[in-house]
Amino acid sequence: MMTAGAQNDRLLTLLRVGSIYAPELLETNDILIADGRIAALGRDLEIPAGWPIRVVEARHLTAVPAFIDQHVHVTGGGGEGGCGTRCPEITAHEIASMGIGTVVGVLGTDSISRSPADLLAKVRGLKAEGISAYMYTGAYRVPPPTLTGDIQRDLAWIPEVIGLGEIAISDHRSSQPRQDEIERLVSDTRVGAMLAGKRGICHFHLGDGKRGLEPLRRLLTDTEIPADQVIPTHVNRHPALLEEAAAYALAFNACVDVTAFEEPGDGLSAFDAVLRLLERGVPPERITMSSDCNGSLPEFDTQGVYLGMKVARNTALIADWQRLVREGVLPLESALGIISTSVARVLGLHDRKGRIAIGFDADVALLDSELQPQQTFVAGKCVYDVGS
Structure with missing residues (x-):
């Protein structure tokens, strides 16, 4: 797992998760984050070689709006x-x-x-x-x-x-x-x-x-x-x-x-x-x-x-x-x-927070099967990781 301060050398972050509630359930499982916002949502997104990206593998977790x-x-x-x-x-x-x-x-x-x-x-x-x-x-x-x-x-x-x-x-x-x-x-x-x-x-x-x-x-x-x-x-x-x-x-x-x-x-x-x-x-x-x-x-x-x-x-x-x-x-x-x-x-923050959607702030909580937070991202940066 990624530590809270380990992503500063990357411009992009890709969260690969098991499911995404935006809050409605999406038919996607990848969240691409750029410049603190959600840049793309997809399934098994392919990233070109050489891109400055950090990949977080969390297929066992559910992503929800922080x-x-x-x-x-x-x-x-x-x-x-x-x-x-x-x-x-x-x-x-x-x-x-x-x-x-x-x-x-x-x-x-x-x-x-x-x-x-x-x-x-x-x-x-x-x-x-x-x-x-x-x-x-x-x-x-x-x-x-x-x-x-x-x-x-x-x-x-x-x-x-x-x-x-x-x-x-x-x-x-x-x-x-x-x-x-x-x-x-x-x-x-x-x-x-x-x-x-x-x-x-x-x-x-x-x-x-x-x-x-x-x-x-x-x-x-x-x-x-x-x-x-x-x-x-x-x-x-x-x-x-x-x-x-x-x-x-x-x-x-x-x-x-x-x-x-x-x-x-x-x-x-x-x-x-x-x-x-x-x-x-x-x-x-x-x-x-x-x-x-x-x-x-x-x-x-x-x-x-x-x-x-x-x-x-x-x-x-x-x-x-x-x-x-x-x-x-x-x-x-x-x-x-x-x-x-x-x-x-x-x-009055609904134009950028409270949803997992393209253009919104990349504020994402990753929950386990018991709905317990395992990682928390704010503006794309990991500010909490239960494993660190």
Whole structure:
């Protein structure tokens, strides 16, 4: 097998695999990569002698679009119990080892000791290590902290900024934003994204407060903002919120994001949440999954007093996704949407990510028969190899 840094002396890479899900099953088994993009797909492609190409023989593996995690505390979350409870940063190896090629970095409760500038620096560091990385400007609090002092300028002038988030609502840790403040934040993000040629998603953190999704329902009912401008996350925090999320998705033809909690507590696992949403009639293309990786999992009493915390990891994301396929809840091609293709659409990256297709970024995960990532390629470079 090829090591992660062994292909720098080759201009082309040819992946010879057993099967390709793009996410639909293709009648091809070879992927030719050139200049970080997919140049050709075929069966038993013949390469002229003397071409500067590296061939990866992986006939026992299945190629799928590398996964996209739209909610990662790349600089670490936490801090709700003081400076000693700040979570650690995530590494490129931790990301790629799960078959993830693209992440979106977020700030959470703590935007004082951590800042958008820290987040941007970490995002650019991950890019230097081979990961495709983006970020949301802002954090839990309103008004949100930004890089330039303005949401629209962040979107227009900072390539890595693709939206606003995670703005906290229905949570005792939020700024308790008024409805008009929420509407202004979303509209500013929308216009800034239009000027920048981006989707400009507004990523909303849902707590377990009694208002639930009401602020977003009002937003979509009382304004001209389209439903694809916002996505609520952590909607599986407790069963009642998930039921509300199902009704919200169906009423507005909107997307909802479930979190792969390692220990759901009073909530539901990502597997159970997706299963229930599907049972309620929510189309799979309106459901996405994310990890909340390296964020904190704090515990509070009924008065909001901090009791303790754990650090979230991204292992549950892959495990719950694998279970959806293994237990026949979704076929592989549909399940890939929840963790890749649909996520790319939600983020506005669908013109180059989330598919194995000619002209798309060569972000490819090679999975074994147990759907476990064995190699991860980002822009054609191997950033993870289980054998190295």
